[in-house]
Amino acid sequence: MSGHEPHAGRHAPRSCALIGPHGGGKTMLLEALMDMAGVKLRHAGDKSLPEPGTETRLFNCTYMGDDWSLLDCPGGIEFGAEAAAALCVADMAVVVAEPDPTRAPALRPALAALAAACVPFVLFINKADQLAVPAAELISAIQAETGTRLVARELPILEQGRMVGYVDLVSERAYRYRERLASAVVALPGDVAGEEHSAHDALVDTLADRDDALLEKVIGGEAVSAAELFARLRHDVGEGTLAEVMFGSGLHGNGVARLWKTLRHDAPDPSAAARRHGVAPEGGPLAQVFKVSYASQAGKLCYARIWRGTLRDGASDGVMRVGGIFAFPGPEAQKRAEAWAGELVALGRLEGAVAGTVFGAAQGRLGFPAPPPAVYALAITVPDHKDDVRLSTALGRLLEEDTALSLTRDPETGDTRLEGQGEAHLARAVERLRKGWGLNVTLAGPKLRLKETIRATVQEHARLKRQTGGHGQFADVKLEVAPRARGEGFLFIDRVTGGAVPRQYIPAVAAAAEEAMAKGPFGYPVVDVTVTLQDGGFHSVDSSDMAFKTATRTGIAEALAKAGTMLLEPVHKVRVSAPNTHTAAVQRLLSAKRGQILGYEAKPGWHGWDETLALVPEAELHRLILDLRAQTAGLGTFVHEFDHLAEAAAHLAERAAKPAGL
Structure with a gap:
């Protein structure tokens, strides 16, 4: 990013998220976009870059004088929370799709996330050189996966079954792809002229349905200018009621310049996203964290979007203080003195901040998405108990970085359960523990949370009589232990009459009976049981709460063993x-x-x-x-x-x- 405050006549910094299923080629497209913007990224396998496919990567650049933040979102369904968080700070998204109608259902999670976040998007058909079906068939298959109207912006030009260029249906100009260069303007091929006119008319009709002035022109047989179509298209795309469909190849750099120009003209101003989040235009600097990362050198970094004002290094909102501002023009961060509305930067040392935290105002989470419920869990331990404290600290930071992870302590089994979105999700977490903390953890399937109950009603008489010099111990209880209906829990009933067991000892019997249900004959908690104290006896000197508890526990254990445990x-x-x-x-x-x-x-x-x-x-x-x-x-x-x-x-x-x- 330029590092200079936007001046009059220049767009405020905008952001665009690249989303779509794994395998669609998002990372390759991102590298092509950055390359065209003059930023050479290192090879995706370089250790200085976050691993593509498992977490969102942020890169800033300038294209034709405008500042941009590009977010390369993971496509795996297990890392959907990362993509959803990125969408919350995006002005527009590019949905990257494969040229195969059978893969259209794989786009549904990404398209649903866009709808939930109300983010406008462009659909980019990547690997267009592999297009083997009519474009209309492909678009129809994808249309079934979204409620947003898709409209073809381009008509593919095919030679020997391979896409070699396209016709822009607004300007009605034909272009031929050139390897890693902007496409060249060519004459409209005669064999696609008829199809192009039909496709152009379909685009005009679609836009006219949303614009009374255009509709009057179409009905009256008047020509509609390209400028009018561009204006209407920009409006509808910005409102999110329509999405353009474009074609290209990130690998070969085809269609990338056209995509950049579309983003430049059609992506809404950051103020639209700020309004979507309910951010008032007036007030001091306001930023929202969407991602947290612990870097070995820089420590805690909070990736955030500046929604309002100018944020300066050292600024405080009374709760948190900014300890560094970093931008990412390429793979390495550059420190900044300040950041302006619209920019995406990393903020250092925001204590207590997590994804969704707002700096600068008590405005809650500004509609930040809640993490998805966990669907997979493993019990986690360290072989050496001396590492327990380190593991606890590391897991705490890991949960700050990834809100889709959770940690629970199961009181029944004693397991510490690391929970998340699947095998790959937890594998990434374990790898971070290994690389970042040197912790080699042990993982296992969670223990079964079984319970016990009884099949039959049992009468049990338990008597405690001990004499050890001085006061002894004496308690006598007659108990009935009976099964209850499933889900009714534990019940204690006192049916003692005539003072056989004094009233002051009844609570001790009840407490001991319930405590005895913590572990049955097979070692599991016992549920759905009624214990009735029917009779008993006491000694005026040797009886006590402890004596009655001991007798009760003995009686319950013997009764459970006889009652037919299930x-x-x-x-x-x-x-x-x-x-x-x-x-x-x-x-x-x-x-x-x-x-x-x-x-x-x-x-x-x-x-x-x-x-x-x-x-x-x-x-x-x-x-x-x-x-x-x-x-x-x-x-x-x-x-x-x-x-x-x-x-x-x-x-x-x-x-x-x-x-x-x-």
């Missing part, structure tokens, strides 16, 4: 989302995981997608996301919540029902 497993209600072409495979997968299918329906707002509802045992959820993505071309996902406990499957009972201590 193992229970948690069952979750699961809602799976996937393209409807995979619905049958989803249902087969759920059935194979002992799931009970409750039904399915169209996913609201997602044409061509279904949601399948099922009850699935928790033991089967650990690998569900891995198997689901394998069955749905990587697109399926799910949410779940605990529903009820059910008798554990026989194979789980055989594997897990081992007496405590063995």
Whole structure:
């Protein structure tokens, strides 16, 4: 970036996010865009650059006098939170698609994220030299995945089945691709003239549907100028009601200059995105963090967009203080004294800041997206307990960097669970622990959260009588231990009459009975049991709370051993989302995981997608996301919540029902 405050007649710094599914060629397109802007990026494998595909990369540049921030967003569904965060600070997005209609459903998550963030976009068909179907067929397939009207801005020119250029349907000029150069203007080929006129008329009709003045001209048979079409197109694209479809190749540099010019003319001013977030135009400097990174040299860096005013190094908002401003014209940061509205920079040492934090005003998170619910978890430990403190510190920073990760301590199993969006997501986290902290952690599947209950009602008489010199210990309890209906929990009933057990000792019996449910004969918590104190006895000198607790615990343990213990497993209600072409495979997968299918329906707002509802045992959820993505071309996902406990499957009972201590 220039480092100079924008002057009159120059656009304020704008930002553009490159998004789309993995394999579409976003990184190659980004490098071509930066190359055309005069910034040579190092090879993608260079260790000085963040690894493409797993996190958002920020680069700043200047094109034709205008300052830009380009965000290369990861395409894997497991890293969708990174892309969603980037969209919150983008003025426009380029959706990078492959020239294959069968891959169109893979665009749906990115297109849905755009709709949720209300960000206008351009659809760029990358690898256009591999286009093997009519452009209209490809656009129609992608149109089914978005509610935004797609309109062809270009008509491909084919030679021997290969795209070699295009016709701009607004200016009606033909261009021929040149390797890594701007396309050359050529005469309109005669064999595409008729198709071009039809496509141009279709574009005019689409724009006229949104503009009464244009519509009157079309109806009256008047010519519509290219300037009028450009103006209407710019308005509709900026409003997000329409998206242009363009073609090219990041690898060969084809169509990149045309894409740059489209962004330059059609991308809204940063003030539009600021209004979208509810940022008032008046007031002091305001910035929003969208990404946090811990760098070995610079320490904590908070990537942020300046929404308003001029932010200077050392500025404080009363809560946080800026300890450095860094811009990224290329792979390496450059320190700045200040940054202006519209710019994307990294801010140093913002203590307590996480993705979504606002510097400069108590305006909440400005609509920042919440992280997605976790769908995959592993228990994490370090082989050497001396590293526990380091692991805790490292995980704390890791969770600051990646809000889609979460860490929970399971009180039932003792597991520390690292939770996220899938195998690759957690693998990236573990690699960061290894590289950044020298921690080689051990990962394992989470322990099963089984429960126990009883099948029969048992009467038990427990008596404690000890004499050790001085005061002894005495307590006598007669208990009934009975099963309850599933989900009713624990219940204690006092039916003592005649003062057989004095009132002051009843709470001790109740507390000990409930405490005894913490571990049954097989070592798991006991649920859905009623304990009734029916009778008992006491000694005026030797009885105490402790004596009655001891007698009660002994009686409960003996009663549970006689009552026929049954193992229970948690069952979750699961809602799976996937393209409807995979619905049958989803249902087969759920059935194979002992799931009970409750039904399915169209996913609201997602044409061509279904949601399948099922009850699935928790033991089967650990690998569900891995198997689901394998069955749905990587697109399926799910949410779940605990529903009820059910008798554990026989194979789980055989594997897990081992007496405590063995």
